[in-house]
Amino acid sequence: MREFMDGAEAITRGALAAGCNFFAGYPITPATPILLRMLRELPKIGGVGIQGEDEIASIGMCIGAAMTGAKAMTATSGPGLSLYSENIGLGIMGEVPLVIVDVMRLGPATGGATTVAQGDVQFLRWGTSGGFPVIALCPTNAAECYALTQRAFNFAERFRTPVFIATDKEMISAQQSVETSTFENIPIADRARAPAEGEFVPYRVKRLADTPLFSPIGGAHLVRFTTSMHGERGILTKKPSNVNKTSRHLYEKIEAHRAEFELVAFDAPERAPTVVVSYGITARSMIEAARDARAAGKKVSTLTVHSLWPVPARALRDALRGATRVVVPELNFGQYRLEIERIALALDPRPQVIGVNRVDGELITPGEIEEQIL
Amino acid sequence: MLPEITTYRNSERARYPFCPGCGHALVNDHLNAALVQLQLDPRQTVIVTDIGCVGMSDQYFDVHAFHGLHGRALTYATGIKLAKPALKVIVLMGDGGVGIGGHHLLNAARRNIGVTVLVFNNLNFGMTGGEHSVTTPHGGITATTRGGNLERPLDICATVAVNGASFVYRGTAFDKDLPARIAEAIQTPGFALLDLWELCTAYYVPNNRFSKTELLQTMQALGLAAGVLQRTENAEFAHAYRARITDQRGQPVAPSQPVEQKFESALAKPTRIVLAGAAGGKVRSTASALALGGMYSGLWATQRDDYPTTVMSGYSVAEVILSRAEILYMGIEKPDILAVISPEGLSQVPRQLRAMDATQTVYVTPDLANQIETRARKVVFDLDRAPVPKKALALATTAAIVRHARLYPLEALREAICAGQRAEFAQENLRALEASETILQEVVS
Numbered sequence A: 001m002r003e004f005m006d007g008a009e010a011i012t013r014g015a016l017a018a019g020c021n022f023f024a025g026y027p028i029t030p031a032t033p034i035l036l037r038m039l040r041e042l043p044k045i046g047g048v049g050i051q052g053e054d055e056i057a058s059i060g061m062c063i064g065a066a067m068t069g070a071k072a073m074t075a076t077s078g079p080g081l082s083l084y085s086e087n088i089g090l091g092i093m094g095e096v097p098l099v100i101v102d103v104m105r106l107g108p109a110t111g112g113a114t115t116v117a118q119g120d121v122q123f124l125r126w127g128t129s130g131g132f133p134v135i136a137l138c139p140t141n142a143a144e145c146y147a148l149t150q151r152a153f154n155f156a157e158r159f160r161t162p163v164f165i166a167t168d169k170e171m172i173s174a175q176q177s178v179e180t181s182t183f184e185n186i187p188i189a190d191r192a193r194a195p196a197e198g199e200f201v202p203y204r205v206k207r208l209a210d211t212p213l214f215s216p217i218g219g220a221h222l223v224r225f226t227t228s229m230h231g232e233r234g235i236l237t238k239k240p241s242n243v244n245k246t247s248r249h250l251y252e253k254i255e256a257h258r259a260e261f262e263l264v265a266f267d268a269p270e271r272a273p274t275v276v277v278s279y280g281i282t283a284r285s286m287i288e289a290a291r292d293a294r295a296a297g298k299k300v301s302t303l304t305v306h307s308l309w310p311v312p313a314r315a316l317r318d319a320l321r322g323a324t325r326v327v328v329p330e331l332n333f334g335q336y337r338l339e340i341e342r343i344a345l346a347l348d349p350r351p352q353v354i355g356v357n358r359v360d361g362e363l364i365t366p367g368e369i370e371e372q373i374l
Numbered sequence B: 001m002l003p004e005i006t007t008y009r010n011s012e013r014a015r016y017p018f019c020p021g022c023g024h025a026l027v028n029d030h031l032n033a034a035l036v037q038l039q040l041d042p043r044q045t046v047i048v049t050d051i052g053c054v055g056m057s058d059q060y061f062d063v064h065a066f067h068g069l070h071g072r073a074l075t076y077a078t079g080i081k082l083a084k085p086a087l088k089v090i091v092l093m094g095d096g097g098v099g100i101g102g103h104h105l106l107n108a109a110r111r112n113i114g115v116t117v118l119v120f121n122n123l124n125f126g127m128t129g130g131e132h133s134v135t136t137p138h139g140g141i142t143a144t145t146r147g148g149n150l151e152r153p154l155d156i157c158a159t160v161a162v163n164g165a166s167f168v169y170r171g172t173a174f175d176k177d178l179p180a181r182i183a184e185a186i187q188t189p190g191f192a193l194l195d196l197w198e199l200c201t202a203y204y205v206p207n208n209r210f211s212k213t214e215l216l217q218t219m220q221a222l223g224l225a226a227g228v229l230q231r232t233e234n235a236e237f238a239h240a241y242r243a244r245i246t247d248q249r250g251q252p253v254a255p256s257q258p259v260e261q262k263f264e265s266a267l268a269k270p271t272r273i274v275l276a277g278a279a280g281g282k283v284r285s286t287a288s289a290l291a292l293g294g295m296y297s298g299l300w301a302t303q304r305d306d307y308p309t310t311v312m313s314g315y316s317v318a319e320v321i322l323s324r325a326e327i328l329y330m331g332i333e334k335p336d337i338l339a340v341i342s343p344e345g346l347s348q349v350p351r352q353l354r355a356m357d358a359t360q361t362v363y364v365t366p367d368l369a370n371q372i373e374t375r376a377r378k379v380v381f382d383l384d385r386a387p388v389p390k391k392a393l394a395l396a397t398t399a400a401i402v403r404h405a406r407l408y409p410l411e412a413l414r415e416a417i418c419a420g421q422r423a424e425f426a427q428e429n430l431r432a433l434e435a436s437e438t439i440l441q442e443v444v445s
């Protein structure tokens, strides 16, 4: 079955399929279509969809709702993401399951409201204080918008942390024919709940890499939520051993499970000296460039990264091993290229890493990428 | 019948961490007394704290506790109340939190969200070292107003009252009947606020030789009345929201909108089409119909729109790609077909015009024909013989292009322009479609 839809619709359907029942957001081009659709759909399932007085309020409402057990999502673009920053940190520290869609537009600041860019990639990674790990997924088409939104919810639930969906203006607002019968329904994962009987300790984990059991505000156990540094009971602490434990737990919880976040599509019909690595809207140009290059008799493989953070290091190493040339097209000054260079550095032979970059609000053309495929 | 609860204070951490004489301890005791009086179920009660010394308070109560960011307590409280309207949500915040989170305070009052706010108003920032806050009295000495505060203090109560709060009270931590007032606030369905003036014994008191007497005198000197200042009965927001959406329950959720193939297209290669027109000229809806018609004919389609943020004026440019296979790259640097429908549109496409070559076609209305320099084939519509209203120009010319470039059967476009349209719009569209026949016959190449 074919439909004509934009990424906003695919994300909305993905969120609903994942069980999303709370959305708060503040209008901003190009993320507004997601706000409108979530507000249109949620009442039908008895959920809550609301426009907050600003981005800080919107994400705050999502966080409050999430801790009562709701599956919450919000969506914004660069200026709003900047305002989310402090609460993203709260989401990490307090262990809040939350999905945040970033629809990238040209920055900095107000920048180009209706102009495509991929300039938030490192901002998503380092956009809140403390430098703790985050999870960010990145779809390249409507089917992936649908599937990865479900995965984002599943990760948010499983690891109780904010999960980003990194998209862009074109992905969200361009209408496309979509084969929706191929839309993938991912089994829903819900946060592990504490049993109703017995003592409940809000931040207790057996191993550092575990996620604490959840009990909702308003549920059977008294819940103590905090954004401050805390021990397992949610009481403020400065005791180095407690602080160390909480910090390492927040780190290990993600880092120890890196294998689960390795979402990539590697297309290598044969060993090729050139590997192109890209993501999001630019990966579409990459795939087209590779097709044209192969038709012209060139050898090239492509790697589409669907999980930007944590960096799918193993998949990247495997894909880059033996290559002499790695091309990284992206709509910024080379933000993800930094990560690829880090990986390339450890390889022998060490491939040359070349960026193809645009910051003029236009998409990178397949031709511009093909030029770099020798 | 549940056994009576004699205290909501947490026995494990019975002693407050506040400085001796700090007003926060008094207010927390009053809150405890109010909870005891109401016998609230702790599992149905949430204390949401802001940052500051006041922010440590939730740890001393045996109810659900949420300790959030500076100034944002009301946002979490609102989310909690919206998600679970039955919960009693109590927000404890300082005058510092009122300042940095003033926007949330205004909006919580305006929405009349059913939370109870206790402002622990000690006229300065305690936790960070006695800096001035939005409620520091004029002349008040603080770490950041060494020579006396020049700013006028915020009237918190008047601010929330005028914006629709259900219950508003001003008093001090010394008020004997405070537990009853707090209990009344908690029982108020809508937004309730108590502005509770108190002493910060570490900073404001020593800096200003302040005591209970000066506290009361200051309130009086500012002409700020004490007691219950407002009781209204507007609808509580979380409940009003639920009531508003009940009739939508069970409607089909994000239903799919399949586009069936009914026609055949002979289109051989991907075709990139740009419609360059003016706002209000139905450029986007025409582009949608063009794409949809392609889909009815078994093609894949993409559509990108570009227009200024002031949607009702200026240019409107739409890009449509039709192809036999899925379309990846959605940009168009070199259109196969460029339709120039208005001067506004023309101003947006000089690059494309320069890029086009003799295998490609520019379709243009007569008035703009001689303004266009291009290596592409130029096709000029004759609009003199078949005048088309401005609003229908995009559709009429696009229909002409569908025929002339043999993109797909015109029947497919006819269906597309009527799909989902009200009868009168469909009629209007059909007239434009018919006009395309005449203007196409008159095509001057």
Ligand SMILES: Cc1ncc(C[n+]2csc(CCOP(=O)(O)OP(=O)(O)O)c2C)c(N)n1
Residues within 6 Å of the ligand: B050, B051, B052, B053, B054, B055, B070, B093, B094, B095, B096, B097, B098, B120, B122, B124, B125, B126, B127, B128, B133
């Ligand atoms: C965004 C942010 N800015 C600044 C601070 C530092 N800070 C902590 S408490 C506080 C003021 C608290 O004053 P108030 O709300 O009156 O509480 P009190 O300490 O007087 O009880 C400030 C500015 C912070 N935590 N977060």
Ligand code: SF4
Residues within 6 Å of the ligand: B017, B018, B019, B021, B022, B023, B024, B053, B054, B122, B126, B127, B199, B200, B201, B202, B203
């Ligand atoms: S600094 Fe002021 S507000 Fe904080 S505990 Fe001491 S007296 Fe109370």
Ligand SMILES: [Mg+2]
Residues within 6 Å of the ligand: B052, B094, B095, B096, B120, B121, B122, B123, B124, B125, B126, B133
């Ligand atoms: Mg204060």
